[in-house]
Each structure stands twice: as structure tokens, then as C-alpha cells.
Amino acid sequence: MVRALMKIVVIDLQPERARMISAALGDAGFPDVVALAETDNLLDRLAQIDPDAVLIDLEAPSRDMLEQMFELSRRIKRPVAMFVDESDSASIAAAVEAGVGAYVVNGLHRERIKPVLDLAISRFNAFSRLNTELETTRAALAERKLVDRAKGILMKMKGIDEEEAYKILRRTAMNQNRKIGDIARSVVTAAEILN
Amino acid sequence: MSTQVRIGFIPLVDCAPLVALHEIGFAREEGLEIALSRETSWSNVRDKLAVRLYDAAHLLAPMALATNLCLAGPRAEVVAPYVLNLNGDVICASARLLERMAADGFEGPEAMLEAIRRDALDRPVVIGVPFFFSTHHYLVRYWLASAGIDPDRQVRVEVIPPSLMADAVRSGVVDGFCVGEPWGSVAVDAGLASIVLPGRAVWAAAPEKVLGLRRDWVEERRDDLHRLLRALYRASMWVADPGNRTILSELLASDRYVDAPAEVIERALSGSLTLTPRGAQARVDRFMVFHAASATFPWRSQALWFHGQMARWGHLAASPGSTAIACRTFAPDLYREALAAVATDLPGANSKLEGALEAPTPAASLRGRLFLGPDRFCDGAVFDPDEVA
Numbered sequence: 001m002v003r004a005l006m007k008i009v010v011i012d013l014q015p016e017r018a019r020m021i022s023a024a025l026g027d028a029g030f031p032d033v034v035a036l037a038e039t040d041n042l043l044d045r046l047a048q049i050d051p052d053a054v055l056i057d058l059e060a061p062s063r064d065m066l067e068q069m070f071e072l073s074r075r076i077k078r079p080v081a082m083f084v085d086e087s088d089s090a091s092i093a094a095a096v097e098a099g100v101g102a103y104v105v106n107g108l109h110r111e112r113i114k115p116v117l118d119l120a121i122s123r124f125n126a127f128s129r130l131n132t133e134l135e136t137t138r139a140a141l142a143e144r145k146l147v148d149r150a151k152g153i154l155m156k157m158k159g160i161d162e163e164e165a166y167k168i169l170r171r172t173a174m175n176q177n178r179k180i181g182d183i184a185r186s187v188v189t190a191a192e193i194l195n
Numbered sequence: 196m197s198t199q200v201r202i203g204f205i206p207l208v209d210c211a212p213l214v215a216l217h218e219i220g221f222a223r224e225e226g227l228e229i230a231l232s233r234e235t236s237w238s239n240v241r242d243k244l245a246v247r248l249y250d251a252a253h254l255l256a257p258m259a260l261a262t263n264l265c266l267a268g269p270r271a272e273v274v275a276p277y278v279l280n281l282n283g284d285v286i287c288a289s290a291r292l293l294e295r296m297a298a299d300g301f302e303g304p305e306a307m308l309e310a311i312r313r314d315a316l317d318r319p320v321v322i323g324v325p326f327f328f329s330t331h332h333y334l335v336r337y338w339l340a341s342a343g344i345d346p347d348r349q350v351r352v353e354v355i356p357p358s359l360m361a362d363a364v365r366s367g368v369v370d371g372f373c374v375g376e377p378w379g380s381v382a383v384d385a386g387l388a389s390i391v392l393p394g395r396a397v398w399a400a401a402p403e404k405v406l407g408l409r410r411d412w413v414e415e416r417r418d419d420l421h422r423l424l425r426a427l428y429r430a431s432m433w434v435a436d437p438g439n440r441t442i443l444s445e446l447l448a449s450d451r452y453v454d455a456p457a458e459v460i461e462r463a464l465s466g467s468l469t470l471t472p473r474g475a476q477a478r479v480d481r482f483m484v485f486h487a488a489s490a491t492f493p494w495r496s497q498a499l500w501f502h503g504q505m506a507r508w509g510h511l512a513a514s515p516g517s518t519a520i521a522c523r524t525f526a527p528d529l530y531r532e533a534l535a536a537v538a539t540d541l542p543g544a545n546s547k548l549e550g551a552l553e554a555p556t557p558a559a560s561l562r563g564r565l566f567l568g569p570d571r572f573c574d575g576a577v578f579d580p581d582e583v584a
Contacts, residue, residue: 058235058236058239058242059235060235060236061235061236061356061358061359062356063235063236063238063239064236064237064238064325064326064327064354064356065353065354065355065356066238067237067238067267067326067327067354068326068327068352068353068354070267071266071267071327071328071510089246089269089270092242092246092269093246093247093248096239096242096243096246096248096269097246097248101238101242
């Protein structure tokens with residue numbers, strides 16, 4: 001039997017992640033993927049595309065609108081519902097925890113939707129790990145720049161070398177039980193005001 | 196060590212009891228630590244409760260029913276042992292729609308109804324509600340039907356998240372809407388819409404949000420449930436005290452909670468509304484009720500009323516089974532169990548006539564000190580739960 005292609009819509013506020021998921025779905029044998037950002041006529045677009053499955057970022061406020069559409073669809077020929085397989089509540093929990101929701105046309109077999117959902121979950125998790133790491137790196141870099149600026153200010157004002165300037169910042173942070181970045185910010189702010 | 200209770204909520208004035216529970220320390224007094232999470236959609240709140248990411252949730256009363264009746268979302272059994280508030284919604288019309296009607300001498304609610312009857316925009320008027328299974332949706336349908344309008348044919352209902360309602364008016368997606376405060380007042384202040392009717396004019400005692408919990412959590416953690424409800428009862432009293440309005444509105448205004456100006460939030464708390472962009476004022480008695488008489492008691496008759504409305508509009512195929520599920524969803528037994536020693540009084544019954552009272556009326560109760568508040572419907576109908584149960 002020839003397996004008909006499953007048409008999948010991905011609704012995601014983050015275009016980067018949407019591309020990542022589309023590509024991964026393509027590799028996994030689901031080439032028919034349309035990524036949609038949120039728009040006012042989302043429901044019209046969906047009606048046009050007529051997908052078999054919809055993956056949605058749970059941070060998207062339009063999720064409640066989709067729920068309405070699916071509620072109304074109960075009365076038409078292709079009712080769509082949230083992916084709910086009672087034998088597999090663990091994967092629903094994993095999806096919600098990862099931040100992705102899946103809606104599928106009634107009658108679609110779980111063997112067909114399960115790989116799609118698993119893939120979406122793993123990509124959502126990977127993306128949030130990536131973002132956390134990126135955020136941590138960004139914060140560390142920003143702090144280092146701030147400390148460098150504060151050191152420069154202290155060196156000029158007090159006529160000391162870099163090592164001495166760093167020691168002052170570190171000692172103050174320890175004495176006040178604050179982060180060295182906070183002390184550096186105070187030095188920079190004070191210098192800006194006093195200049 | 197205190198026990199943690201994770202609660203999801205939507206930014207609305209009526210999340211106030213949950214915020215007070217945490218911020219004013221009522222939970223701590225009972226040895227509970229509350230972790231509040233702000234959500235972007237009602238579906239998220241429902242799903243995270245169902246899959247155990249939350250222990251409890253700020254839920255629209257009909258959502259609890261829809262979940263148990265397997266109408267939407269993951270399978271889970273939810274119980275509502277506590278009503279967070281009665282009323283607090285506003286029905287608004289866009290400035291555009293009202294302008295069109297003003298030329299013909301109509302204003303206020305009649306202008307909105309007449310615009311719908313006449314297809315004043317040469318197409319069905321579009322009305323926004325925050326969720327399909329919402330108090331708002333059923334109040335709007337009730338109101339329209341009582342004015343002889345068929346809500347399935349003569350208007351189009353669109354779901355719009357509460358905080359995006361003003362934007363939806365601005366971009367012309369909706370011509371009118373019913374939403375929980377402060378989002379109606381925010382649209383008024385932006386000059387986009389006017390409040391034509393407070394929700395309480397449709398039903399004077401509509402249970403708006405409930406505290407929803409999973410049945411298994413309630414069974415396994417009965418003692419925590421009792422502590423949570425006791426703390427919540429005190430939080431509701433604090434929220435309802437007019438002396439606390441200033442502090443409460445400042446707390447809610449924070450971007451962790453409602454993220455709207457404190458002054459706008461205070462309008463809903465006091466019932467002193469600004470109706471139009473030009474500043475017309477109105478004082479609405481019992482606009483949003485957090486704690487009066489039996490306001491927080493989960494009457495089975497309230498659940499049955501919603502069940503009846505869902506069936507009326509074809510959102511549910513009613514059966515003796517669905518009626519039983521609706522009855523089980525609201526849990527007055529748990530309320531009694533937890534609050535017997537704390538509540539000033541408890542009603543003698545679990546169900547009552549809905550819509551029969553014009554004024555506060557004494558009711559049968561444990562200590563004989565209970566008054567029921569006015570609960571009239573806009574069409575004067577009386578709902579008798581015994582006729583369906």
C-alpha cells in the first residue's frame with residue numbers, strides 16, 4: 001500500500017526553530033511541511049492548507065483560537081483534535097513539558113503521528129537547551145566587558161595597574177557579598193554620572 | 196519544610212486570590228509554598244494541570260466541565276472545590292460599531308443588539324470571547340438569545356486571548372467582545388471601545404473562575420488540599436476588603452501578574468467603571484465578587500446551568516451520564532470538609548435555584564447566618580437544577 005504523504009503545519013513564533021523542525025521532518029520522510037508564523041488570518045490559512053497534523057508552540061497566544069477551530073471542526077468531515085492517546089499519556093506530558101502541542105485529524109493512526117511528535121519534542125528540547133547555553137554565554141561575555149570597563153576607569157582614576165584594579169573590584173564584591181559584575185556596573189554608572 | 200503547590204494562571208484581575216495567597220502570606224501560614232506561573236493561553240493552563248506540571252489552576256468554570264466531559268484537551272479528571280470569583284466580565288462594542296448606531300439614535304447595549312439585528316456593517320457582527328468553553332461565551336449567547344438573536348446565525352464568535360482583545364478591535368478582527376477585566380477597560384482607555392454591559396447584567400451571580408485540581412491530587416493529598424482551601428478562603432476575604440484595594444491593585448499591576456496600570460485594575464475591584472473613551476462613569480454593584488455570603492461555594496446547580504447551556508448550543512450531547520459528570524465536577528463536599536471550621540457559615544444544601552433572587556435573602560445554613568446574593572438572569576428566567584438532575 002502506498003502511504004499518502006502526511007501534510008503537517010508548524011506554527012511557531014520562532015522562525016529559526018520552525019526551520020529546524022521543518023528540515024528535520026523532511027529528513028525523517030515528511031516533506032510536506034508548512035511553517036506559519038502567527039497572523040490574523042491563521043485560521044483561513046489552515047483551512048486552505050487542510051493539514052493532517054498541526055504542531056504549535058505552546059507559547060503562541062493563538063493556541064486558544066486553534067482550540068476553537070477544532071471545536072467547530074467536530075461538526076465537519078475532518079474533525080481535528082488534540083493528540084490524545086490514552087495509552088500514551090507520557091508522550092503528551094513530554095510534549096507539553098517541551099512546549100509543543102500537536103493536533104491531528106481524527107482517524108490518523110498513532111504509529112504515524114508518534115514519530116512526528118517525538119521529533120518535535122526533541123527539537124523543542126534541543127532548541128531550549130541551545131537558548132539557555134546561548135543566554136549563559138551572552139551574559140558571561142557582557143559581564144566580562146563590564147568588568148574590563150570598570151578596571152579601565154579605576155586604573156585611570158587611581159593610577160594603578162590592571163591587576164590592582166581587579167583586586168579592588170573583587171575585594172569590594174566579597175565584602176559586600178555581591179557579584180563582581182554588580183560592583184563593576186556601579187563603578188561604571190558612578191563614573192558616567194561624575195564625569 | 197513546607198510543601199510546594201504549583202499553580203498556573205492567566206493575567207486577569209480575578210487571579211487576585213491566588214496572588215494574595217502567595218504574596219500576603221496566607222499560604223505560608225498553612226505551611227504551603229506557592230509557585231505561580233503566568234500562562235499565555237487557557238489551553239496551556241488546562242494541559243499543564245492535566246499532565247501534572249501544575250497542582251492547581253485558575254480555570255474558567257466551563258473549562259473544568261469540558262475537560263471532564265472529554266470535549267477538549269488531554270484526558271484528566273478535574274475537580275472544582277472553590278469558586279474564585281463571581282462576575283467581573285464586561286461586554287464591549289467597538290467605537291466603530293457604536294458610531295454607526297449613534298447616527299440612528301441608539302446607544303449602550305441596545306445599540307449593539309440593534310447593530311446585530313440589522314447587520315449594520317453589512318456582514319455578521321463579530322464578537323470576541325477569550326475561550327470557547329468560557330463563562331463569557333455562554334453569557335454572550337444567553338444575552339443575545341434573550342434579545343431574540345440567534346448566536347449561531349446572526350453573529351460570528353471568535354476566540355481572542357484576553358490581553359489581545361484591544362488589538363483585535365484595533366485591527367478590525369472583532370466588532371464587540373466579552374472579556375474579563377482589566378482588558379475591557381484597557382480597550383476603553385485606548386479609545387477603541389465602550390463598555391455596554393457588565394457581565395453581571397446577564398447573570399447577577401455567574402461563577403467566573405474556579406480553582407481546578409486533578410482528582411488524583413485531591414485524593415492523594417487531602418491534607419494539603421484542606422490547607423490550600425483554608426489559605427485561599429482567607430486570601431479571598433483579604434482581596435474583598437475595600438481597605439486592601441490600593442495595595443492589591445499595585446501588586447496585580449506588576450509584570451509578573453496582570454501587567455496593566457494599577458488604576459485600571461482598581462476599577463474592577465471597586466466596581467467604579469469608566470464606560471466610554473470620553474470618560475462616562477458608572478458604579479456597578481457586585482461587579483466582581485471575591486467573598487460575600489456563599490460567593491466562593493461551588494454550587495452543583497451552577498455546574499448544571501453551564502451543562503444546560505452547552506447542551507442548548509449543541510456543544511455537548513446531554514445524557515444522564517453527562518449530567519452526573521457535571522455534578523461531580525463542582526465539589527461542595529470538599530469545600531465543606533476543608534472549611535467547616537474556618538467559614539463563617541456554610542449553606543445547608545449543595546444545589547439551589549439559580550436566578551430566583553432579586554435581593555440578598557437569608558438561606559438555610561449551618562449557623563443560620565447565611566445570606567444568598569442576588570442572582571437574576573437578564574430574561575428573568577429561573578433555572579431549577581432538579582428539573583435536569
